[in-house]
Amino acid sequence: MKPIPFHFPYLSGEEKKTIQKAIKHFGAGRKDSPYLARCEQWLQKFCQVERVLLTTSCTHALELAALLCNIGPGDEVILPSFTFVSTANAFALRGARLCFVDIDPHTMNIDPVRVEAAITPQTKAIVVVHYGGVSCNIAALRQLADRFNIFLIEDAAHCINAYCEEAHLGTFGHLGSFSFHKTKNINSREGGALVVNDPALMDRAAIIRDNGTNREAFFSGKVSHYEWVDIGSNYHMTELSAAFLWPQLKNAKEVTRKLLVHWNAYYEALLPLWEENKIELCAVPPYARHNAHLSFIKCRDLEERTALIAFLKDRGIDAFFHYIPLHNTPAGKRYGYFAGSDQHTTFESERLLRLPLYYELKKSQRKRVVKVLYEFYRPQR
Numbered sequence: 001m002k003p004i005p006f007h008f009p010y011l012s013g014e015e016k017k018t019i020q021k022a023i024k025h026f027g028a029g030r031k032d033s034p035y036l037a038r039c040e041q042w043l044q045k046f047c048q049v050e051r052v053l054l055t056t057s058c059t060h061a062l063e064l065a066a067l068l069c070n071i072g073p074g075d076e077v078i079l080p081s082f083t084f085v086s087t088a089n090a091f092a093l094r095g096a097r098l099c100f101v102d103i104d105p106h107t108m109n110i111d112p113v114r115v116e117a118a119i120t121p122q123t124k125a126i127v128v129v130h131y132g133g134v135s136c137n138i139a140a141l142r143q144l145a146d147r148f149n150i151f152l153i154e155d156a157a158h159c160i161n162a163y164c165e166e167a168h169l170g171t172f173g174h175l176g177s178f179s180f181h182k183t184k185n186i187n188s189r190e191g192g193a194l195v196v197n198d199p200a201l202m203d204r205a206a207i208i209r210d211n212g213t214n215r216e217a218f219f220s221g222k223v224s225h226y227e228w229v230d231i232g233s234n235y236h237m238t239e240l241s242a243a244f245l246w247p248q249l250k251n252a253k254e255v256t257r258k259l260l261v262h263w264n265a266y267y268e269a270l271l272p273l274w275e276e277n278k279i280e281l282c283a284v285p286p287y288a289r290h291n292a293h294l295s296f297i298k299c300r301d302l303e304e305r306t307a308l309i310a311f312l313k314d315r316g317i318d319a320f321f322h323y324i325p326l327h328n329t330p331a332g333k334r335y336g337y338f339a340g341s342d343q344h345t346t347f348e349s350e351r352l353l354r355l356p357l358y359y360e361l362k363k364s365q366r367k368r369v370v371k372v373l374y375e376f377y378r379p380q381r
């Protein structure tokens with residue numbers, strides 16, 4: 001039987017055409033970047049926000065966010081330990097001390113009660129992750145940020161077309177970031193975006209993305225020349241990446257629809273195993289409208305997960321775990337500390353296993369994954 005890969009990047013089939021168009025545009029000597037402009041406008045409308053800046057990656061969007069919030073030595077930044085390194089690096093790079101807090105085991109998202117307990121006079125920002133596009137309790141976190149007058153930054157890397165109630169994730173914090181890495185639902189191979197929700201940060205965000213220059217003001221005729229006005233870097237997405245991204249964005253809803261079919265089918269098929277207490281599944285909170293970015297099960301413990309990965313692999317199925325908690329890593333220990341007790345982060349991450357889920361996954365493949373999971377959990381005697 002043909003192996004079932006863990007992931008396969010989405011392609012709309014239109015990318016070649018749009019890339020060729022972009023190249024023709026350069027060939028005609030044109031200096032503007034129509035695909036970049038189109039993608040940014042599309043995202044602004046789709047997310048109902050005033051300003052979205054496309055960036056080289058979500059990592060760079062987070063770095064831009066750290067610069068915008070003037071994070072520096074002496075500041076503390078609260079974040080989950082169960083996340084990708086970029087969430088932490090962006091702030092460690094600026095010299096901040098990282099304060100890792102525990103998660104809600106049902107969603108793997110940061111726990112607002114633990115966040116509140118971890119706030120100190122040094123806390124400058126809370127950075128949250130909506131794991132798998134499932135909203136964290138963002139309303140409670142926004143209230144906390146407002147009450148303590150600190151920045152709220154959403155690492156919404158997984159969240160294109162994912163919502164809390166009716167509002168798009170990434171639009172609740174002062175700043176939000178998306179990833180268009182090839183592992184995400186919608187991709188430009190590498191790419192990202194920064195959502196700037198705080199009007200006070202909008203002009204400076206464009207300046208920082210543009211090497212600290214006021215080039216955008218120059219191009220829109222607001223100043224006679226552009227010059228170095230602030231610190232910054234080159235965080236721009238290229239026009240070619242935007243040409244790749246454009247047809248994908250236009251298909252975002254269709255991609256989510258198909259992924260949700262797989263996600264829901266996995267969930268329904270595996271529910272009996274949860275009811276028998278053999279596995280656990282994600283308990284999606286009622287306010288979360290997720291985008292089926294990933295599907296996971298929780299095994300009993302690390303030992304069982306290791307055995308299950310090997311069992312699946314033997315039957316041609318790739319399944320992977322996710323995120324070694326950052327506070328347990330050498331850099332995590334150097335740049336941060338865990339506030340309160342690690343009641344859930346290490347244990348839950350050690351038993352989490354992601355199942356194959358992507359646009360090209362076939363119903364027959366999904367059914368095979370489920371069948372093999374049943375063979376593991378209900379072996380024939």
Ligand SMILES: Cc1ncc(COP(=O)(O)O)c(C=O)c1O
Pocket residue numbers: 057058059060083084086087129155157158178179180181191192
């Ligand atoms: C939660 C989270 N944040 C940030 C990133 C980094 O995204 P990028 O690869 O676009 O830099 C990832 C990547 O997978 C991620 O999972």
